[in-house]
Amino acid sequence: MRKEDMIVLENKEIARDIFEMKLGGLLVQDITEPGQFLHIHTSPQPFPLLRRPLSICKTNKAEEYLTVIYRAEGEGTRLLSACSKGSTLDVIGPLGHGFPVSDVSPGEKVLLAGGGVGVPPLYDTGHALKEKGVDVTTVIGFSDKGTVFYEDPFRDIGRVFVSTADGSYGTAGFVTDVMEKEKLAFDRIFACGPVPMLKALETKYPEAEGCISLEERMGCGIGVCLACVCHTRQDPDGSDYRKVCSDGPVFPWKEVVL
Amino acid sequence: MRKEDMIVLENKEIARDIFEMKLGGLLVQDITEPGQFLHIHTSPQPFPLLRRPLSICKTNKAEEYLTVIYRAEGEGTRLLSACSKGSTLDVIGPLGHGFPVSDVSPGEKVLLAGGGVGVPPLYDTGHALKEKGVDVTTVIGFSDKGTVFYEDPFRDIGRVFVSTADGSYGTAGFVTDVMEKEKLAFDRIFACGPVPMLKALETKYPEAEGCISLEERMGCGIGVCLACVCHTRQDPDGSDYRKVCSDGPVFPWKEVVL
């Protein structure tokens, strides 16, 4: 982990309110797993006070840059969206544990399931899997046509299915609807998205092998404040927990309570 | 008075930590007297919370811009100094009452006495006086050579004397030292600068006709919060007062307690 003023190399809207930002800096060299995240101070001024966690989407160690994709929604992400090329951002990272690509064997069938701004960390993950010779299928869901992003980049990795909740693009419904409709089979599943989506997946595929990536409101991002804890499923006395920031954000299938 | 997003037309350092900023906008047309001021929100973000009062230095109604000169010192003025050309600033103004140029008769000898960032409002004042055919002499004092500004522009208006506290430029000492040394005579004096300078002037020239311009910490800038009051000299029961923002910032010689 390091704290660095990263340089904004690019920052553009790629779907409605969805921005893709390219950041350059040494920190890129420290990334060990796809699915790790950054904790970003969104303004050169002291406020907003808290950093914003954003997943690393794409890593390019050779050219020393990475990409994040975020929805400009609240105060902090709106400030991010106004950052101009050449400005710097105070970033700490890489943080947390990503998807365990090293556990996957060549030839395995891996399904990537992403919802909304949960899609980004799956991109680097898919890439790493493909390089290993894994057979990757991607199913990504969005609210509507206007917010769909990264369909094409994922095509380079394998088959891609898109759903929208309002049916304005791809299959109408949720990621799980696509999976049923297309009867997608897989040896392992890596998922990231809103909690209802993750819950639906764990319920439909209780025996699956795989991982989910979780979101939680954070203070420190590095494991000291205990803001981001979640319960574990195997926890008779209710005292066991995981920290999303430092134990996660990626957890084994059904390890934690959603 | 209006509230306007004025456009930053220019913003440059003209002496050590002293910036000259040109602002364009309709507000310029409302200016009625030299010595009025603006109340500026120093950031496009909500904080710093309070506006900063800055005197109007130069007015150009034809081209609809004005100039302010400020010392970048605290949080707000440092943010101002980072404003780039083309950006906008939320400004209210013109506020307060300026120097009563209309009271001055052609041919009168007027002395302008300014100290540090008290110099700016005297510039428009001098100009207006000169246009009326008044004989203007300017004495301006600074801490040291590095912070001297606007000596040349004032030369267009009349004679100019400069002092520095450390003697690194012009006469060593204060504005009052120059006035004594040069035996400057005047019918009227308009002064703006730090309180010790104003006090020294009122003490040395108790019978002078003239005005001073005062600074005080402000809340509203428009007369509602009573943050900026000062006592008056003729005030038997201690209840009389003036508001610097709306009764001033320019007051008749010896009207208020310094």
Place this chain on the structure above:
Amino acid sequence: MSRIAVELPGLSMKNPIMPASGCFGFGEEMGSLYDLNELGAIALKATTREPRFGNETPRVAETAAGMLNAIGLQNPGLQKVISEKLPKLKSIETPLLANIAGTTMEDYEEVAADLSGTGRVNALELNISCPNVKEGGIAFGTDPSLAAELTERVKAVSSVPVYVKLSPNVTDITDIAKAVERAGADGLTLINTLSGMKIDRKSRKPLLANQAGGLSGPAVKPIAVRMIHEVRRQTQLPLIGMGGISDVEDIIDFIIAGADAVAVGTANFTNPFICPELSRGLEKWLAQEQYTHLYDLQPKEVHSVE
């Protein structure tokens, strides 16, 4: 019916927004900027029996997302408020909430009787919570039984409804709220400022001449919201909420927490036009979100004013 009109004791407000006491003087200056009839009500600057100059300057200081003030209840005194200030507000229809302060119970009684007797004042706001004057009623604001006694005595002499303005500088704000409710208060306004201090970086001493001052602005909003939420659950009284309001979303937060109307203080300094802007913004937002009335935002069990 209007989406944003609200009825509070003595205050028939066409929108739920009023400038907070001390942040609007007696309306003269703002009246030259916009039509004061656009306001839901106006809380006037504190009036005391005798004229007060207040504290020496500096009287204000900036803090992170907030400001400190130590004006010290400067005002021209009861007689001049009646003879000079109120007449200037004759031509507008907006209800007036007269903030009154004092050192003794008798002070409050006299000011209350005379101001309510003018006919131009629609309700009184008992300022028992000004942190900036040592003798300024601060004990009335922190001691439930004193607060209750004062409320009772003022109610006895006032011909208009009486609101009590609560101090946040207390261990349990609901104690005072319940005490003044029992004593007959018609409503509560909260919160006044939190006592704070700033050190001047140059002199290395307290910056304000009064040393301490009252903290207001966005910094205190979470404290204000929490206190309104608490008080709402402990009393039936109408609540006028304030503390850091500066946009429409802030108003919504206060209404959800349990306020029946709101006051805007410090934000008037950032933007003198804020009150009418907020009432237009609130109306528009409610229309967009298809609420028929502001109070539909409140959880059912919470809203207690009919």
Place this chain on the structure above:
Amino acid sequence: MSRIAVELPGLSMKNPIMPASGCFGFGEEMGSLYDLNELGAIALKATTREPRFGNETPRVAETAAGMLNAIGLQNPGLQKVISEKLPKLKSIETPLLANIAGTTMEDYEEVAADLSGTGRVNALELNISCPNVKEGGIAFGTDPSLAAELTERVKAVSSVPVYVKLSPNVTDITDIAKAVERAGADGLTLINTLSGMKIDRKSRKPLLANQAGGLSGPAVKPIAVRMIHEVRRQTQLPLIGMGGISDVEDIIDFIIAGADAVAVGTANFTNPFICPELSRGLEKWLAQEQYTHLYDLQPKEVHSVE
């Protein structure tokens, strides 16, 4: 002699800066980022007799220049703190201030006796001011006689100096300060967080699962400075000041107001490296300004620790 070394009861600090309790865990994570020997001291996360999971999430919310937290004293409990957490701090020399919390006086006594008995803890910090757990000692923090009794009982069983951490959610913080001073406290730490609430703009309900949370960060600094200034004038005890410190100038403000050392909480989240950065920055600033010691900043009559 060092310009920034300070001596407080039990805490021989090479610089006046420690991370505040709850903002540094038990030091493990930060220990992998920098050498913990750079710190003046470390205030550990609250320890309770039994393990606590704490409140449900969301546990934090952002506010204007501040944050709310409602962690709820999550900790592994006394036994695990002794067997697992403290041993990991063996190799560093930095003094440890163990923050202890409980529901009953007996809880505090047991935790105090056992932690002070480990030999690794240099002083105790009685957390009688956590606003986030209903049973979490809040009454001890608001009632001077309860606070005094608790202090006395803990002093009786502790083999190390005892600091009492004061709550700002009180009418008069000096009452509690004086009561615990008389009861034998060795020092005071202040302030804990202010109780606040944030409404979630989407659900229109309190955002934190616990509804209310504790406000910290720059927003509360003026309140903290005012309270330290007040307490300094009413007691002789050493004071560890905190509340919104995020730069060297903030530390100077606290020292001028009367603090003998400071703690940094929320700012660790903005910048995990802040504590060592501040101690280097403070040293440099004092050298530049030619102070021989930090305490030379304090007005003579104020500083009372020898």
